[in-house]
Amino acid sequence: MTIATGHAAALQRADIKRPNVFQQMWASRADYLYVLPAIVVMLVVIAYPIYYTVELSFFKTPPGLQLRDKVFVGTENYSTILSSDVFWKVTVNTFIWTIASTLIAFVLGFGAALALHRDFVGRAILRAILIIPWVISAVAASYIWKWIYHSDFGVLGAVMVQLGLADRQPNFIDNVHTVLPSLIVVNIWREFPFAMIMLMAGLQTVPDQLLRAAKVDGASAWQRFWHVTFPHLRGVSTVTILLLAVANFNSFIIPWITTGGGPSNASHIWITHIYELAFGRQRWGVAAAYSVLLFAILMVLGYFYVKALSGNDKQEHGA
Amino acid sequence: MAQVVLKDLVKTYGSVYAAKDVSLTVNDGEFVALVGPSGCGKTTTLNLVAGLIPITSGDIIIGDRVVNDLDPKDRDIAMVFQNYALYPQKTVFQNLAFPLQMRKLPKDEIDRKVREAAKVLDITHLLERKPRELSGGQQQRVALGRALVRDPAVFLMDEPLSNLDAKLRVQMRSEIKRFHQDLNATIIYVTHDQLEAVTMADKMAVMNGGLLQQYDTPAQVFANPVNMFVASFVGSPAMSLVPLEVSSTNGITSLTSAEGWHLPLSAENARKVANARSKKVVLGARHSTIRLHKEKLGDAVPAKVYTVEPTGDITFVQAFLSGAIVNISLPPSVIVEPDEMVWLEFDQDRIHLFDGETEMALRAE
Known part of the structure; x- marks a missing residue:
């Protein structure tokens, strides 16, 4: 309901004066409120772990030390992995x-x-x-x-x-x-x-x-x-x-x-x-550096795959 | 091209007859329409001729060969389908070339035949396109082209126009008719639209309930329907059918309504109703043969106007006559109102009389 009426209202206003992005967001503020819990959950369970994995990949975590006492080593983890058989x-x-x-x-x-x-x-x-x-x-x-x-x-x-x-x-x-x-x-x-x-x-x-x-x-x-x-x-x-x-x-x-x-x-x-x-x-x-590398490799593969897919799509539907 | 003969063709699914004892001859170069309502057996009959479903009994003869047990590809037929059935991943050229490739024709011959067919159908500029890039009418032409390149003995067409919008349908109707005339092709054409059959075909085969009802020229079917089904199916608006009873006073035979009025019959019509099994007779009349009067006049019978539908050059009126709906056409200058009482005059030479029990047309002899 809110989405529909908000959209209609926005359309009506568009005739008079095009509102800027913030005005549009404010006009449909209720909609943002509804998706806020989902966004928060996504940030907590996806965005933060990704960030933490990337951060961790630049540290050494010697056994016997607590994780919070990790030692910054730059890209050493990456070079260790790439040079290992x-x-x-x-x-x-x-x-x-x-x-x-x-x-x-x-x-x-x-x-x-x-x-x-x-x-x-x-x-x-x-x-x-x-x-x-x-x-x-x-x-x-x-x-x-x-x-x-x-x-x-x-x-x-x-x-x-x-x-x-x-x-x-x-x-x-x-x-x-x-x-x-x-x-x-x-x-x-x-x-x-x-x-x-x-x-x-x-x-x-x-x-x-x-x-x-x-x-x-x-x-x-x-x-x-x-x-x-x-x-x-x-x-x-x-x-x-x-x-x-x-x-x-x-x-x-x-x-x-x-x-x-x-x-x-x-x-x-x-x-x-x-x-x-x-x-x-x-x-x-x-392990964290390894995960980041894997992430990068899969992203590259994914990029080519999506490109191939959309190429197919163009062939299918283009005119 | 060749003639096609169907002899006592039967197709059953369990105990249900999809086609029962269908016999007809399509002469070389003839355009025959199989027409009837949904489920009447017309598409089944076409698929039997194509060999897409096996026959239960009977014979199918194409040219001088009995083709009962031959595969579709060996029957020398080409088929045009309702949804065009173009191969979506192939270009127009590849679609047209496909049946020729399947016959392993040399490449240059395929190329020549495809371009010839494309020229006939005016689709040369579309050869490199894919089917989805074409309009409905263009797709239909490609489907015709794919049938044409085969140079088959007979063309089978399964409701080829029913996916098109009304305007395009009328246009393609004349194109297919032209296609038939130019190529002198033998065509069996299935449609549920009696207007397509009447306008395009040399002969029409009216089917109902798996049975062939009447097989004749459209003019004959229109003028002399053999039974009430054909009478009401062919013609638009449908022939009006009014159930009445035969009575005889002072040597004059009349049709009598439960509403109390009498319609005296001519001598010939009286001979017809004498052949009826019982007193129950159904009066049939087409809209254009009924005259509407505002006052009682001669043998005119009373009716009550139900609806009035002006179409511009003709106004169609539906009226209740003895409990049945009767269609009448009027010039737009005549103004009638719903619920108005009117008098209807029937043309004795152009009415149809049916046996109320067997539903068959009554003949004078």
Whole structure:
């Protein structure tokens, strides 16, 4: 009510004399009052932590000292991180983790969505089963997979031995070469139902008339998919990949619970590493600097992503 | 181009007949409109011809081939859809080229055919645009073009004008008619708008409840509707239908109203009503054949004016006659008021008589 009447009043006044910004703000002061609590909460829980993280990144916090006795060290934390091998290793891990998880989960989800789009007996049941990995707790799933991968008692290794695929129980997560792919498999298993649901929703919006037109035009099932269905799903695919990528950059639960980042940092990704630096080794300053770096990297990626998105958008709607 | 024959075509969904024993022949180069209200089976029939849904029984013959089991792409048809169904991500050129690409034609031939079709439809300047950058009429022309490049045996059109605004619809109506004349194309055209059917088609097939009611030229359908459904569906405003009873005094056959008045019938009309199953007969008359008088005159019967709708050059009057609504058209110089008592005179040569039980038109023989 207030918004509407305030706006109308402002419009009326605009005919006579354009009011300045402060006059406009004062005219709709009630509206600002209404959003004030939300602004205060945002400042307390978002703006202040960001500020404090940036501040902390310029200090050293020796163990045994209270946090308030921190020592100013300038950019030393940053140079420490950038010159450490672990940082680069973890960064490579994070990119492998994110790209592999996102793309494979998307492709699998797409396949599942297409399979479930046609009507067949037991479709509802299969759909419900396929959604399970996404709805169960990530913590529980991680513990289950930890046991599935166990080097002595794991069911996966036992099955492989039984089938003659391996001579003895393979070391999935106690091996620096196989640990990251093994965890990526878990992550994909958990995430593909999300892509499936998004794309199933998208598939339902493909205009039937276009598919029929393509049929009359002589397109085969594959050509109908490629020329009609797939282009129609471009928007929902972009959103799905974006959401998956963000979730994967920020992954924590699966690697932390299953391996804790080991062996020898082979399964550490950014967030698990930061968590270990901060809460495992109390190196708050380094962890804070690390967070700021990560923030910067993600901002750069985000900038290019948004640019790509809006480029698409222009192509879609421009004229 | 080719002729299309539908023989005893049946489509059922469970126990529901979407099309029942539909038989008709579309001659080479003919423009046939399938017309009827929503759910009458006209779109089902078109989709059966296209091969988009399988037939339950019967035969579809295009040219000299029975196409019952062929895929749409092998039937040598092209289809124009209600919402144009243009591929939104493709340019106009790519839209027109698509059916040719699917047939793996060489690139230069595709290019030549697309440009030819574009020239015919005057859309050459739009070839690089995307569908969303076009107006409704332009999109419609592109949809026609995509059908045209195929050089099909028959064009199937599913309500192609119903998404356009009224003014554009009238314009595109004449363009499609011109398209038909210039190409001498065989066209099957589905519409719920009887006016489109009457104005464009060589023949119209009126459908209702999955059944083909009448298949004839628009003039014949208009002049000699076979039953009450066709009579009331074709023509605007609709034919007025007044349920009455047959009576006979002193050798003169009349239609009698429960309101007490009599309408004596001519000798020919008397022979028609003699063929009715019972005394119940429905009198049908089009608005232009009814004369309105302010005083009682000859055989005129009394009615009470309900509404008056001036449209400029014609004033439409609705009046209650024996409990039924009757449409009458008047020159604007005649002024009548709602609730005014008037007398209606029917032209014996131009009234229609229907059996009150079977709803079929009564014939003299």
